[in-house]
Amino acid sequence: MSLTTPRADRLRAVRRAWYRFRRNPAAVVGLAMVLLVFVVAIFAPLVAPFPEHVGGFVDFRNRHQPPSWTHPFGTDNAGRDILSRVIFGYRISLTLVVFVLGLAVPFGVLLGLLAGYYGGWVETVIMRLTDVFLAIPALVMALAITAALSPTLLNSMIALALLWWNWHTRLIYTTVASLKHEEYVEAAKVAGASDFHILFRELLPNCVSVISVKTTLDAGFVILIGAGLSFLGLGAQPPTPDLGTMVSSGANYLPEYWWGSIFPGLAILFTILGFNLLGDGLRDLLDVEVN
Amino acid sequence: MSGNLLELNQLSKRFPVRKGLFQRVVGHVNAVDGVDLTIGRGEIVGLAGESGSGKSTVARMIVGLLTPTEGTVTFDGEDVSKQLGTLAFKRRVQMVFQNPGSSLNPRRSVADALKVPLRVHGVPSSTWAERIRSLLEMVELPATFAQKYPHELSGGQKQRVAIARALAVQPELIVLDEPTSALDVSVQAKVIELLLRIRDELDLAYLFISHDLSLMRNFSDRVGVMYLGKLAEMGTSDDLFLRPQHPYTQGLLASIPVVSEAEEALKPTQRHLKGEIPSPANVPSGCRFRTRCPHAFDACREVAPTFHELSATHASRCHLHDPALAGSAEPTKA
Ligand SMILES: Nc1ncnc2c1ncn2[C@@H]1O[C@H](COP(=O)(O)OP(=O)(O)OP(=O)(O)O)[C@@H](O)[C@H]1O
Numbered sequence: 001m002s003l004t005t006p007r008a009d010r011l012r013a014v015r016r017a018w019y020r021f022r023r024n025p026a027a028v029v030g031l032a033m034v035l036l037v038f039v040v041a042i043f044a045p046l047v048a049p050f051p052e053h054v055g056g057f058v059d060f061r062n063r064h065q066p067p068s069w070t071h072p073f074g075t076d077n078a079g080r081d082i083l084s085r086v087i088f089g090y091r092i093s094l095t096l097v098v099f100v101l102g103l104a105v106p107f108g109v110l111l112g113l114l115a116g117y118y119g120g121w122v123e124t125v126i127m128r129l130t131d132v133f134l135a136i137p138a139l140v141m142a143l144a145i146t147a148a149l150s151p152t153l154l155n156s157m158i159a160l161a162l163l164w165w166n167w168h169t170r171l172i173y174t175t176v177a178s179l180k181h182e183e184y185v186e187a188a189k190v191a192g193a194s195d196f197h198i199l200f201r202e203l204l205p206n207c208v209s210v211i212s213v214k215t216t217l218d219a220g221f222v223i224l225i226g227a228g229l230s231f232l233g234l235g236a237q238p239p240t241p242d243l244g245t246m247v248s249s250g251a252n253y254l255p256e257y258w259w260g261s262i263f264p265g266l267a268i269l270f271t272i273l274g275f276n277l278l279g280d281g282l283r284d285l286l287d288v289e290v291n
Numbered sequence: 292m293s294g295n296l297l298e299l300n301q302l303s304k305r306f307p308v309r310k311g312l313f314q315r316v317v318g319h320v321n322a323v324d325g326v327d328l329t330i331g332r333g334e335i336v337g338l339a340g341e342s343g344s345g346k347s348t349v350a351r352m353i354v355g356l357l358t359p360t361e362g363t364v365t366f367d368g369e370d371v372s373k374q375l376g377t378l379a380f381k382r383r384v385q386m387v388f389q390n391p392g393s394s395l396n397p398r399r400s401v402a403d404a405l406k407v408p409l410r411v412h413g414v415p416s417s418t419w420a421e422r423i424r425s426l427l428e429m430v431e432l433p434a435t436f437a438q439k440y441p442h443e444l445s446g447g448q449k450q451r452v453a454i455a456r457a458l459a460v461q462p463e464l465i466v467l468d469e470p471t472s473a474l475d476v477s478v479q480a481k482v483i484e485l486l487l488r489i490r491d492e493l494d495l496a497y498l499f500i501s502h503d504l505s506l507m508r509n510f511s512d513r514v515g516v517m518y519l520g521k522l523a524e525m526g527t528s529d530d531l532f533l534r535p536q537h538p539y540t541q542g543l544l545a546s547i548p549v550v551s552e553a554e555e556a557l558k559p560t561q562r563h564l565k566g567e568i569p570s571p572a573n574v575p576s577g578c579r580f581r582t583r584c585p586h587a588f589d590a591c592r593e594v595a596p597t598f599h600e601l602s603a604t605h606a607s608r609c610h611l612h613d614p615a616l617a618g619s620a621e622p623t624k625a
């Protein structure tokens with residue numbers, strides 16, 4: 001039994017999955033892009049050439065310097081290194097993603113599990129609620145919420161989380177509604193298993209693939225909408241190095257000092273593209289239907 | 292009190308049929324309609340019938356997955372109709388499902404599946420490993436299978452795990468809903484053999500559901516034949532297979548493929564069943580089998596037949612057994 005120990009089996013399964021993943025070049029590129037963004041954001045103080053340029057630093061002699069070896073992305077209207085600010089900007093983007101999806105996904109999945117499994121009035125209440133949230137365009141809703149509260153990063157994160165859960169609820173609802181008639185669910189019931197066991201031990205593990213694909217694809221959109229909010233002045237406030245804010249303040253000096261908004265804009269695009277390529281790759285790998 | 296382990300008394304299940312935007316109830320499906328059935332301790336009772344006759348619905352009511360619309364379920368002398376969902380009852384009755392492909396959770400290992408009933412019924416966790424090993428041994432699987440996932444198992448192996456799961460809490464009755472119909476013939480025979488051996492070792496009772504009558508013959512002590520939610524004929528295996536009395540049973544038997552001359556000679560001289568089983572939402576008046584019965588006469592259209600006791604063990608629901616009515620009809624046997 002040397003070759004078929006459980007651990008060897010598991011290891012072989014992982015290696016097979018990695019092999020299949022590797023054959024999809026777009027997914028591998030996506031993974032590399034996402035990893036790069038994470039590494040750069042985590043080690044920002046070490047990676048950024050001018051970490052002190054992140055806050056309210058001002059150096060008017062160096063304002064609006066075009067891209068050069070010292071400042072690959074140029075400098076902004078206060079003479080700050082744009083590359084350093086983009087690198088720190090990724091920290092904010094990823095904080096936004098983790099916070100928004102960290103709240104919205106578990107909450108949305110939980111409601112989806114309950115609606116799909118119990119049906120009846122539980123389903124009616126939850127699914128009508130998702131309809132209400134779907135009927136309102138996301139950006140409009142986020143604008144309204146952040147405008148009603150005050151425009152801060154925290155409030156825009158809360159607004160996005162409030163908007164995001166219902167997509168996961170709908171996805172998990174349809175998944176669970178079809179899974180709950182599987183015989184292993186009935187077998188668990190006949191064995192006397194609790195609803196808690198059936199929801200979280202039998203059904204949830206079978207939703208993990210769809211959840212992870214959907215969440216990866218979502219990450220890019222959360223960054224985009226978050227950037228949109230701060231572009232409109234409703235997210236993080238200057239001098240915080242937020243990518244959306246940087247695009248917006250750089251736009252004042254277009255087209256002459258184009259690098260001021262183009263590079264932060266490309267940086268946003270880079271993360272969105274990375275998450276989407278990775279999400280598509282995972283979807284093919286795990287063979288799941290999302291939306 | 293009779294010594295029966297399980298007694299079904301006029302058990303019925305009606306499903307509402309919903310239509311339209313507001314899911315209004317527009318009618319009912321009488322999936323099971325007044326079934327009386329007994330199972331003794333250690334007895335194997337077969338339940339046969341075409342697809343849609345209500346066999347699975349009976350099974351699901353017995354294990355508490357469905358609540359009966361009418362009628363009672365008596366287990367070990369106690370009416371459990373109201374407590375089909377309770378733990379104490381669940382320990383004593385278990386079920387093996389039809390589709391090995393979906394009866395095990397693809398994300399959970401064999402050991403995980405076997406632990407569910409152990410945990411629920413409070414078996415101390417220190418004994419689980421040993422218990423899982425002996426359960427796997429009981430169904431003739433090596434102990435290493437505990438760590439395997441369903442996709443690594445064949446259909447027959449999955450069904451063995453499902454049987455082990457049912458055995459985990461030492462039940463007294465196992466409902467087998469077509470446990471072998473998705474398997475190859477050779478695998479089927481092995482699983483049946485296994486089920487018989489386990490029955491002998493543990494003195495279990497089985498309710499064995501199948502539309503395959505040839506499988507029932509050697510397996511079951513008694514057999515009931517269902518048609519559109521009602522039992523058409525009930526008797527010992529010999530009653531049914533050697534002396535079938537109901538035209539439906541005769542028709543079913545006529546459509547079994549046979550392998551030997553001797554078996555051919557045993558077959559009733561009966562035409563094959565014609566036509567399709569009608570929808571249970573729209574049951575024919577009088578005798579529900581009359582639309583497909585080669586002997587149907589006027590009374591069959593108007594009066595629903597009752598059970599006629601043909602012997603102590605054998606009963607059939609057909610007007611042909613009623614001398615007053617059958618006078619006008621041709622006799623059962625040529
Ligand atoms: N939950 C339900 N809602 C509505 N109708 C149902 C439901 N379950 C079963 N039925 C109907 O009840 C009838 C009997 O179904 P059942 O599954 O008991 O038949 P069966 O004898 O087990 O058939 P098969 O051999 O196909 O398994 C069928 O017409 C079926 O459509």
Ligand SMILES: [Mg+2]
Pocket residue numbers: 346347348468
């Ligand atoms: Mg069935």
